[in-house]
Amino acid sequence: xxxxxxxxxxxxxxxxxxxxxxxxxxxxxxxxxxxxxxxxxxxxxxxxxxxxxxxxxxxxxxxxxxxxxxxxxxxxxxxxxxxxxxxxxxxxxxxxxxxxxxxxxxxxxxxxxxxxxxxxxxxxxxxxxxxxxxxxxxxxxxxxxxxxxxxxxxxxxxxxxxxxxxxxxxxxxxxxxxxxxxxxxxxxxxxxxxxxx
Amino acid sequence: xxxxxxxxxxxxxxxxxxxxxxxxxxxxxxxxxxxxxxxxxxxxxxxxxxxxxxxxxxxxxxxxxxxxxxxxxxxxxxxxxxxxxxxxxxxxxxxxxxxxxxxxxxxxxxxxxxxxxxxxxxxxxxxxxxxxxxxxxxxxxxxxxxxxxxxxxxxxxxxxxxxxxxxxxxxxxxxxxxxxxxxxxxxxxxxxxxxxxxxxxxxxxxxxxxxxxxxxxxxxxxxxxxxxxxxxxxxxxxxxxxxxxxxxxxxxxxxxxxxxxxxxxxxxxxxxxxxxxxxxxxxxxxxxxxxxxxxxxxxxxxxxxxxxxxxxxxxxxxxxxxxxxxxxxxxxxxxxxxxxxxxxxxxxxxxxxxxxxxxxxxxxxxxxxxxxxxxxxxxxxxxxxxxxxxxxxxxxxxxxxxxxxxxxxxxxxxxxxxxxxxxx
Numbered sequence: 001x002x003x004x005x006x007x008x009x010x011x012x013x014x015x016x017x018x019x020x021x022x023x024x025x026x027x028x029x030x031x032x033x034x035x036x037x038x039x040x041x042x043x044x045x046x047x048x049x050x051x052x053x054x055x056x057x058x059x060x061x062x063x064x065x066x067x068x069x070x071x072x073x074x075x076x077x078x079x080x081x082x083x084x085x086x087x088x089x090x091x092x093x094x095x096x097x098x099x100x101x102x103x104x105x106x107x108x109x110x111x112x113x114x115x116x117x118x119x120x121x122x123x124x125x126x127x128x129x130x131x132x133x134x135x136x137x138x139x140x141x142x143x144x145x146x147x148x149x150x151x152x153x154x155x156x157x158x159x160x161x162x163x164x165x166x167x168x169x170x171x172x173x174x175x176x177x178x179x180x181x182x183x184x185x186x187x188x189x190x191x192x193x194x195x196x197x
Numbered sequence: 198x199x200x201x202x203x204x205x206x207x208x209x210x211x212x213x214x215x216x217x218x219x220x221x222x223x224x225x226x227x228x229x230x231x232x233x234x235x236x237x238x239x240x241x242x243x244x245x246x247x248x249x250x251x252x253x254x255x256x257x258x259x260x261x262x263x264x265x266x267x268x269x270x271x272x273x274x275x276x277x278x279x280x281x282x283x284x285x286x287x288x289x290x291x292x293x294x295x296x297x298x299x300x301x302x303x304x305x306x307x308x309x310x311x312x313x314x315x316x317x318x319x320x321x322x323x324x325x326x327x328x329x330x331x332x333x334x335x336x337x338x339x340x341x342x343x344x345x346x347x348x349x350x351x352x353x354x355x356x357x358x359x360x361x362x363x364x365x366x367x368x369x370x371x372x373x374x375x376x377x378x379x380x381x382x383x384x385x386x387x388x389x390x391x392x393x394x395x396x397x398x399x400x401x402x403x404x405x406x407x408x409x410x411x412x413x414x415x416x417x418x419x420x421x422x423x424x425x426x427x428x429x430x431x432x433x434x435x436x437x438x439x440x441x442x443x444x445x446x447x448x449x450x451x452x453x454x455x456x457x458x459x460x461x462x463x464x465x466x467x468x469x470x471x472x473x474x475x476x477x478x479x480x481x482x483x484x485x486x487x488x489x490x491x492x493x494x495x496x497x498x499x500x501x502x503x504x505x506x507x508x509x510x511x512x513x514x515x516x517x518x519x520x521x522x523x524x525x526x527x528x529x530x531x532x533x534x535x536x537x538x539x540x541x542x543x544x545x546x547x548x549x550x551x552x553x554x555x556x557x558x559x560x561x562x563x564x565x566x567x568x569x570x571x572x573x574x575x576x577x578x579x580x581x582x583x584x585x586x587x588x589x590x591x592x593x594x595x596x597x598x599x600x601x602x603x604x605x606x607x608x609x610x611x612x613x614x615x616x617x618x619x620x621x
Contacts, residue, residue, distance in 0.1 A: 011408065015339055016538030019565075026565050067336070068346045073408035116340050118533075133533040135340060157535025161561055187564045190573075193557030 002028055002174050004037040004060045005052065007045055007081070007101070011073060012064030015135070017098045019158040021062050027160075027167055030183040033176055042074035042081060049084035053091040058174055061088055065099025065156050078104055089150035094173050098159075102140060102152040109138040119155065120195065128165035131195045133157050149173040162195065164188045200301045203234035207294035227291030237301055238289050239323035245277065247307030249324055250464060251317055253355055254332030254366075255348065255405075256505060257453045258284060258311035261332060264457035264478060265464075266309050271477040272465055277305035285316045307464075315342070318351040321358045329359040329383075330460045332452070334371035334405045337505040340533040345371065345405035353379030362463040364388060364456065368395065369404040370411040388459045389417040390452060394424035398448045399514055403507030419459035421451045431458055431475060439475035444483040447511065454478055486604055490594055493611055494585045497594035502604055509540045512598065519546050521590040524580065525563070526553040528602025534558045542566040549587060552580030553603040577606050 004025065009018045025035045040048050052059050063085065074081075082104055088095060097105050114137040123130050125145035132155030134142055143153040151170070153159060160167035164187065168178045180188075210226040230237065242249050252262045266278045279292050289310070297303050312320065334349050342348050349371050356363050357379040365372045367389035376385065395401045418434040427443045429451050443450045457478070462469040486502035499520075503509040525548045527534060534555055542563070549571040551560045560573045574580035584595065599607060 011406075013539055014336060014344075015533075016535040019535075019538035022538075023565055067344050067405070069406065069408045114343070116343075133340065133535055135343065135533075157533065158538050158562075158565075161538075161565055183564075187561060190557050190561040190564055193573075194555075194561055197554075197557055 002033060002035040002058050002060065002171075002176065004035060004062060005040050005048060006037060006062040006064070007040050008042055008066070008070075008074065009039055009062070009064065011070035012066040012101065014065050014067050014070065015099070015133075015156040016158060017064030017096075017156055018062065020064075020096055020098075020160045021060075023158055023160040024060065024167060024170060027164075027171060027184060028176065030181050031171075031176065031179065042077040045077065046080045046084045049088050052093050053087055056088075056091050056093040059093050060170070060174060061085070061093055061095035061150075063095070063097040063101035063105075065101060067100075071100050071104070082107075085150075086146065089147035092148050094149040094170055095151065096159075096170075097146075097150070097152045099136070099154060099156050102154060103138060105146065105152060106140055109140045111137050112139050113137065121155075127151065128163065128169060130155060130159065130163045130166055131191075132159040132162045161187070162191055164191050199234045200237055200240075201299055203230045203237060204294065204297060204299055204301070206230065206233060207290075211294055224287040224291055226294045227287045227289070230294055231287065231290045236323075237293060238286065238320070241293055241297055241301045241303050242308055242320075242324045244302055245306065245308045247274065248327030248360075250307065250309040250328045250330075250460070251312050251321065251326040251355060251359075252310070252330045252332070252456075252460070253312045253314055253317045253352060254330075255314070255335035255337045256507065257332045257449055257456070258313075260450060261330065261453040261456050261460075262309060262311035264454055264481065265330075265460050267481060268457060268461040268474045268477050269307070269309065269464065271473055272461075272468060272470065274307055275305040277303045277308045279310050284311045284313045286320065289320070312355070314348050314351045314355075317355045321355050325358050325360050326355070327360055328362045328364070328460065328464055329356050330364040330456055331356055331366065331372055331375070332456060333366055333369045333402060334375075335403060335505055335507055336405045336536070337507075339536065348405075349375050350378075357381045359383040362386065364460050364463060365415075366402075366452065366456065367415045367417045368402055368452075370407045371405055373411045373415065374407060374409075384463075386419075386459065386463065387415045387417045388419040388452075388455045389414070390421040390424070390448065390455070394421050394429065394448065394451065397424055398511060400507065400510060402448065402452065403510070419455050419462070421455045424448060424451050429454075431455055433458065433462060433471060436462075436471045439471055441475050441478050443478065444481045447515070449508075449511070486599070496585065496589055499594055499596050500604070501596065501598045503598060503600060506536050506539050509537060513540065513542060513544050516544055516596070518593055520593055520596040522584070522587050522595045523548045524550045524552065524584045524595070524597045524599075525559055526551075526577070526580070526597065526599040526603035526607065527555040527559040528600045528604075528606060529554040530602035531555055531600045534562065537562050542568055547571070550574060550580050550584045552577055553600065553606075555600075577603075577610055581607065581610055 136154040207230040367387035
């Protein structure tokens with residue numbers, strides 16, 4: 001059983017980032033691996049994170065991008081969420097933080113001219129080359145790793161669907177025996193087409 | 198002199214483009230004119246004796262503007278307006294190329310224009326609108342607008358520049374915040390929808406959430422009541438109720454209609470005739486691609502336009518009777534289809550043909566959502582042929598779900614040459 005924990009998915013889904021949990025679960029389903037998803041409210045994130053640090057295997061944490069209004073709605077918990085999420089990354093918990101939550105975790109950045117376009121970027125830390133849509137006005141790396149398995153990125157939307165190599169790397173990190181199947185072959189062909197296009 | 202030169206160049210370009218691209222419009226002549234005479238647009242709009250009326254917001258601009266123009270024309274006024282979706286500065290310049298005299302004068306006593314949010318903020322810096330109607334703020338075109346708060350900011354600038362009247366949707370909390378941030382000296386009035394009517398759609402008006410406490414819903418002077426499919430009662434404060442039957446079903450059409458009615462009332466003042474206005478709405482032809490069923494190649498087809506998460510969800514939810522044959526076309530206007538992943542596709546049983554410049558992205562989305570796909574065709578002509586070669590459905594009609602760019606390309610491919618054929 002792979003367990004997903006997602007912070008305020010109703011608020012942190014401005015560009016469809018929650019689809020990444022959906023995509024990983026679908027790929028697990030195609031492999032015959034069960035999964036569950038737990039919604040985490042901002043005020044509970046710190047407590048949930050402590051439990052995950054104690055038992056990180058097979059756990060994935062999702063922090064999507066939210067509007068200014070959405071981020072403002074839990075600003076009082078931002079410090080505790082940042083601290084807890086960094087603890088999760090250090091403990092080897094798998095995860096993904098996108099856009100505004102990436103900024104929250106890595107606040108030492110500068111504002112630059114906005115980029116809003118597709119990108120196919122080399123990633124560091126052993127991550128595969130990543131394709132997706134970048135929309136940012138920060139100088140933060142487009143995609144990077146915190147710890148061993150916690151991805152932070154400015155590539156928003158369904159990055160795991162568009163870069164299935166990244167999805168499978170995340171699943172491998174969750175202890176899943178990753179293999180191809182008819183469904184993933186078909187999906188990955190469409191992803192390849194989107195990338196080529 | 199510069200005006201004369203710009204218009205002459207624009208018109209020559211327009212003729213040349215039409216010679217090589219039958220049925221296809223182009224923004225290029227307008228773009229050239231805007232470079233030669235950048236102040237021509239503002240100068241032309243200032244020449245209307247009745248002033249400028251702006252309809253803006255994330256969604257519903259085209260429909261509301263068409264309704265408002267129809268009502269005002271029914272009252273005998275000569276109105277200049279822009280074609281549907283030609284609502285950015287280049288589009289306005291194109292309209293000048295097509296319709297202005299060589300001195301830059303446009304026909305009509307009053308200009309009623311639908312305007313893109315950002316372009317409206319720019320244009321109204323140079324021409325103060327007499328009246329502004331703001332419909333809503335949605336999570337829409339985020340690759341361009343980034344954040345709903347920034348859209349609200351643009352709309353606030355436009356609204357604050359209204360010189361006489363400002364009309365706002367009382368059921369969108371964004372607009373209450375907007376008004377607080379951008380006060381105006383114009384008279385403000387609110388339109389809205391009663392609760393039972395709002396409840397007719399799963400996600401209501403699907404405006405951008407504000408995640409903060411806002412003041413109570415303002416008192417409305419115009420309200421949609423008792424909405425049922427295409428019919429509702431329009432209630433205008435002090436004038437009572439009139440039944441309205443819209444050309445298309447849906448909550449959003451009703452909101453557009455009540456916004457148009459109140460906008461016309463504010464504009465026309467004591468000359469406003471409620472009965473005539475309601476009758477005008479009742480006689481409007483269906484808007485293309487909003488649930489209208491058309492005959493193509495001897496087969497009945499329903500064209501459905503999707504432009505943002507709200508309209509996609511609404512249309513997927515409202516698919517009637519599990520359509521037997523579906524074509525799904527997403528074009529280049531959906532630059533980043535990420536938003537499409539926020540929609541629930543459980544009511545979409547299958548898609549026969551996927552096409553459009555974003556065909557692979559669309560197929561990827563459908564695959565993960567468990568929607569069986571018949572075929573993916575990158576070439577639109579091939580996709581259309583494959584779809585219309587399918588035998589006539591045993592029940593119902595063929596269904597085409599497309600984005601605006603795919604709609605325009607399909608229009609040309611199917612031989613709809615006149616813009617009016619697809620706008621009205």
